[in-house]
Amino acid sequence: MRVLVWNEYRHEKEKPDVAEIYPDGIHGAIAGFLQSEQVEVKTATLDEEEHGLTEEILMKTDVLLWWGHVAHEEVHDEIVTRVHKRVLEGMGLIVLHSGHFSKIFKQLMGTTCDLKWRVADEKERLWVVDSSHPIVEGIGEYIELEKEEMYGEHFDIPTPDQLLFISWFEGGEVFRSGCTYQRGKGKIFYFRPGHETYPTYHNPQIQRVIKNAVEWVKPEVNNKSVYGKAEPLETISIKR
Template sequence: MRVLVWNEGVHEANQHPANIGEYYPEGMHGAIAAGLRKFLPDDAEVSTATLADPEHGLSAEVLENTDVVLWWGHAAHDQVDDAVVERVKEHVLGGMGLLVLHSAHFSKIFRSLLGTTCSLAWRNEGEQELVWTVKPSHPIAEGIPHPIVIPKQEMYGELFDIPDPDDLIFISSFAGGEVFRSGVTFTRGRGRIFYFSPGDQEYPVYQQTEIQQVLANGVRWAAPEPGERVLPQVSNPPRQWLL
């Protein structure tokens, strides 16, 4: 299994918020990758890439050799090259898995694949989030406590402008009374997509074991089976018509 954790890296580069280096000394992508390595098989290959890398670390060669991409974005959605977004989209439609994390609900790739604004309500007061499992039979929910308790987190709330998901796995509740569809899946073409909202640059959410396990479960679920994936083609292949 070949997994790529993609992160803007903008907050880390700017040291904003000031505590991000304390919570994520190797960057959020480093923490997410380390958590995956704890729960995925030993032979899984987990690498990272950021916005500043050539082609954002998402070249055709890289994507052809990647089974699942995890995407974290927040402050630089508009800086992601449209050609790179289209390249990632083609690979998802061909069967590559995609996990969309937290503020990446506004990423170009997620909005393009879903076809809606993906807007939501939010408030950041560092309050407790409870992540409730509402589909325990789903593979992503396997072994996950009910609920996951996140001591401090940004509030995301409804209405979440997304199409009806294939699966609603997690719903979050907050101290202010809001609820949010925090774990949902979609299928686009041959590709499986999992959106999971917990995980903000201001709080050490990606250091929580339960969150790491959810992401690892999501990777296993989204990864294509051998022979299931079709790589993008430059042009349509010729057809052999039966006469």
């Protein structure tokens, strides 16, 4: 399986506290725990040519992970269209944390994807809603993070195909933190935690969810659909 981890890679270069947590970038941290004998992982960042998302690279990508925050508008529209096309063709997409406001996620959802937020070093509990789903395999009743950014409802997204996590925060808010969708042939998973100033992606349970999600959103092996003008089907005469 071929996985591509995409990241703006701005905070890590501009903020020493973020660089201390993620010296190789958030993309480097995620790529590090995903890499295995069965999974080939590469990374791409915003400032690379074509944002590292060329036609050739995307055609060789089974699963794309997306982390963005402060530079959503810098992503070129033609690249968004390119990624959108690949998702419809079957490429899996995992959107992480503030990637909810990325152009690609908003285009796929068809809504503003807006929400409430607060950075206040709050405890978060991500409660498992559907314990039978493969993405939550190996996770207990909940994941507890001592410090995270708060996201709160209303989250302006379409009703998820499946809701896997609901978060509770110390301030009292709740949030739909693990949502699955299908667009065309592509599976999509949105996973909320991952603010850049917290070591969330070093947490073994968060890593387990992302690993499970990569396996779940990967393309299915099936016959390619045929579109366009169709000739009448051959009729079969039945003798009596």
